[in-house]
Amino acid sequence: MFGNKVTAGRTTASVDGDAVVLLIGMRINHFWAVHHWFPVLTAMPRMLRELSRAPERGLLGHVLLTASPRTYYVVQYWESKEKLYAYAHAPDMFHRRAWAIVNRKEKAGKARQHVGLWHETYVVPEGSYESIYADMPAFGLAAAHGQVAVERRGRSAKERFAYKSGTTR
Template sequence: MVSRTTADAKGDVVVLLIGMRINRFWAVHLWVPVMLAMFRMLRELAKDPERGLREKVLLTASPRTYYVVQYWESKEKLYAYATAPDAFHHEVWAKLNRKERAGRLHGEVGIWHEAYVVPEGSYEAIYADMPAFGLAGAHGQVPLAARGRYAKDRFAYRSAQPAESAASVEKSA
């Protein structure tokens, strides 16, 4: 029998796609440090869960393009890490900016990111015979029946309001 589960996400989901594209394979001395920096940042985040990275999935889009799907606790924690002076990201970004100002970047390696805040009701997931992965790896897994067999049911799911918010809604009614 197939075990079907879904992600136990509640509220907004914060997703960051971040990666690199090797534009010139022979410039190994330029793209390997970019790749190693990404791995170092992921290790740094794994050692300090309070920074807010909940889960990551490493992917290859082509022989030239590598990226990471990251699930964050909140957009505030994502922004805090991106701007934290004590984080390796800050050091790498400062170095990149210095090289750019000095005219030492020539397009050998492309870097990119896309960030999304997905409101509750705008995401759903299903996993068949899978360990916790992706969204479920970030937020936990529940049996499919807990959120609905069909995608429309999972999209319609809403987590319970916090007690204080529910009380203020009742008072204003």
């Protein structure tokens, strides 16, 4: 999802308004229980493909990360928490079916702690985030929301934190 074309100089993310960030991941608790954790591992790429085909659902960008050989997660950037919730609860989307399977396994006692799941959602109000990228391709917030010259939002972190939508520099 992120490009490789380097943007020369210093840039910042072109976010207007709040930033919605979802961290979601899994931890393999028992490597030998492949039949429990492999479907979970492959579910996220399937959901990301589904969302990439439906940009109106609100996913702006994502980064797949590995924290350790047993822990994997995704940083996702969303248009709004409402669109994130709508996707999570949409009966026609894969997330709803995948979560129903997880819940059924837990209720039937078949999960047995082989795989752990987690997520954290943050709605970061405007004026409470800032970013800077130096000689980087668009990444993170900048890939999700666009990239602008740093001077448009402020030369210092303090100025970028103070930036409000609709103001110009």
